[in-house]
Every structure is written in structure tokens, then in C-alpha cells.
Amino acid sequence: MSLRPVPLLASEWEAALPLYEVLLGRALTHGDLQQRAGRWPDLTRVVTHSGEQIAALIEWRPDPFSPPGYLRLDLAVLPEFRGRGHGAELLGTVPKLDAAGLSAHIHDSDLASLAWAQRRGFTVHAQRFESVLNPQEFRPEQHIQPLPDGVSLSDMTNASEADWHELVRLYVDALAETPDFRSLPKWNEEKTRREMQENPQTRLSWIIAARSGGSLLGFTAALTGRSAYNQMTAVAPQARGLGLAYALKVELLRRLKADGIQEARTHNHAKNLPMIRVNEKLGYLRQRGTWEVRRPS
Numbered sequence: 527m528s529l530r531p532v533p534l535l536a537s538e539w540e541a542a543l544p545l546y547e548v549l550l551g552r553a554l555t556h557g558d559l560q561q562r563a564g565r566w567p568d569l570t571r572v573v574t575h576s577g578e579q580i581a582a583l584i585e586w587r588p589d590p591f592s593p594p595g596y597l598r599l600d601l602a603v604l605p606e607f608r609g610r611g612h613g614a615e616l617l618g619t620v621p622k623l624d625a626a627g628l629s630a631h632i633h634d635s636d637l638a639s640l641a642w643a644q645r646r647g648f649t650v651h652a653q654r655f656e657s658v659l660n661p662q663e664f665r666p667e668q669h670i671q672p673l674p675d676g677v678s679l680s681d682m683t684n685a686s687e688a689d690w691h692e693l694v695r696l697y698v699d700a701l702a703e704t705p706d707f708r709s710l711p712k713w714n715e716e717k718t719r720r721e722m723q724e725n726p727q728t729r730l731s732w733i734i735a736a737r738s739g740g741s742l743l744g745f746t747a748a749l750t751g752r753s754a755y756n757q758m759t760a761v762a763p764q765a766r767g768l769g770l771a772y773a774l775k776v777e778l779l780r781r782l783k784a785d786g787i788q789e790a791r792t793h794n795h796a797k798n799l800p801m802i803r804v805n806e807k808l809g810y811l812r813q814r815g816t817w818e819v820r821r822p823s
């Protein structure tokens with residue numbers, strides 16, 4: 527049998543749904559696929575077939591969360607076609623690309639896939655996990671504590687350009703401190719604005735800022751989508767350990783609850799202990815996790 531990697535045709539897009547379910551580890555609708563396609567317009571997709579059926583899929587895209595020049599890839603083989611060379615054949619299409627390296631995410635329950643990737647030169651770079659909480663079950667009154675003297679919370683609905691500039695600066699600096707980014711070049715303001723201020727999933731009333739005497743001390747931000755996604759929380763170094771991250775996230779959850787949101791999600795790097803602690807206190811429940819594996823070219 528010859529396994530010939532070919533681009534996924536637009537007409538096959540829906541037939542690939544079971545592979546996306548394997549990739550994402552959950553049941554999907556066609557709407558979810560459309561949303562994914564819109565979110566990653568620069569995605570390349572290559573598949574192998576077994577008879578008429580799409581047996582395996584690999585897709586790749588530039589990734590702002592990986593080292594410069596790296597491609598983020600996702601590879602899935604339907605369980606019934608595993609062990610027949612589909613994965614290796616598809617992975618083999620990637621060295622032809624001019625990438626500095628590859629990164630991929632593997633569910634932390636999938637030891638067989640991790641071992642497969644390690645046999646092909648990938649090493650574990652990080653372990654992360656998702657946490658979820660239903661804002662409708664969140665009781666703000668059990669969490670609200672007095673803010674430190676002079677500190678107030680507000681959202682970005684009427685933010686000025688100066689407010690945005692300050693927020694983006696804090697984002698850039700705090701992101702560089704996260705365990706994920708310590709070994710990566712700092713983002714610039716333009717890239718950060720794209721991810722936040724200009725992101726179509728941004729909702730200004732879900733970016734909560736803590737200020738004192740006009741200066742920004744911290745913020746937390748959530749994006750809209752399948753559920754609310756608490757994308758980033760940052761507190762300026764001089765204001766840490768005062769309970770601000772906790773207070774910001776309590777206010778965010780209070781708003782999500784008032785907005786009728788049924789699910790809030792967030793991700794944590796397994797080494798970010800302060801953030802994990804805050805999320806646990808809020809009642810976030812830890813879900814399955816992923817290993818990020820990388821292989822330089």
C-alpha cells in the first residue's frame with residue numbers, strides 16, 4: 527500500500543472531522559471546524575488516505591508561542607490506521623520546509639504518542655494543563671476581600687491610548703517572566719496588541735485592570751469563544767503577593783457570571799505555582815494536560 531501525503535482538499539474538509547476529534551480529544555461540530563479554520567487562516571493541511579477514507583492528518587502554522595522560525599504542528603492518525611506508517615509519512619513531509627524547528631502538543635494521557643515523538647528526536651519542553659470552572663457556580667461573596675489601600679479595579683471599556691500603552695507594556699514584561707517565555711525573545715508591542723487589543727475575541731469588559739494613583743498594577747483578561755478563556759493575568763513585580771491576581775480574577779468571574787457564561791477555562795504551565803495556587807483558591811478544576819515537545823531542525 528502506498529501512503530501518499532497530499533494536501534487536504536476543500537471538499538474533504540468535513541470528512542476530516544474525526545481526525546480533529548482525535549487531535550483535540552473531544553467531540554466537535556462542523557461549526558467548531560469553521561471556527562478553527564477562521565482562527566488559523568495560515569494553516570497548511572496534508573493528509574494520507576486509506577482507500578476512500580482520510581486516515582491521517584498533519585497541519586502546521588507559524589506559532590507565536592514557540593521560538594522564532596519554529597512551526598507548530600498537529601498530527602493525528604485515526605486509531606484503526608495506527609502502526610501502518612501514516613504518522614511517519616506525514617511527519618516526513620515537514621523537513622522539506624524551511625523551519626528552525628518543530629513543536630507539537632501531546633495529550634498527557636497518550637504515552638504511546640509521546641514515545642513515538644521521542645523516538646523521532648522530539649524532547650519534552652513543558653507540561654501544561656487546562657482548568658475549568660462554571661462561573662454560574664462561583665460565589666463572588668465567598669472570595670471578595672478588601673483591596674490594598676488606594677487600589678481600584680476597572681475594565682478597559684473607556685480606555686485611553688495611554689491606558690492601552692501601559693497595559694501592553696505590562697503584558698510584554700510579565701509574559702517574558704512566565705515559565706513558557708523565559709527562554710524566548712520578548713514580544714514587541716505590535717505583536718502583543720495583535721494578540722490582545724486587536725484580537726476579535728477580546729471583550730473590553732473582560733479585561734480588568736488594578737490601578738493605584740493612576741498607575742497600572744495588574745490586569746487579567748479573558749477572550750470570548752466556545753467558553754470564556756482567561757488568557758493572561760499579570761501583576762507588576764512591586765505589587766505581587768498582595769492578593770491582586772486573586773482579586774482581579776474574582777472580579778472577572780463575577781462579570782462572567784453576570785454575563786451568563788457557563789464555562790471559564792485557563793491554562794497553566796506546571797511550574798507556575800503562584801498562578802496555580804490562585805486558580806485553585808478560585809475553584810478551578812484541573813483537567814487533562816499536554817506535553818509540549820520540540821525538535822530543532
Ligand SMILES: CC(C)(COP(=O)(O)OP(=O)(O)OC[C@H]1O[C@@H](n2cnc3c(N)ncnc32)[C@H](O)[C@@H]1OP(=O)(O)O)[C@@H](O)C(=O)NCCC(=O)NCCS
Binds near residue numbers: 759766768771
Ligand atoms: C502569577 C502572578 C499574576 C501572581 O500575582 P500576585 O498578585 O502576586 O498573586 P496573589 O498575591 O493574588 O496570589 C499568589 C498566591 O500564590 C502563592 N505563591 C507565591 N509563590 C508561590 C510558590 N512558589 N509556590 C506556591 N505558591 C506560591 C502566594 O502565597 C499566594 O497564595 P496565598 O494568597 O494563598 O498565600 C504574578 O506572579 C505575575 O504577574 N507573574 C508573571 C506573569 C505570569 O506568570 N502570569 C500568569 C500566566 S497567565
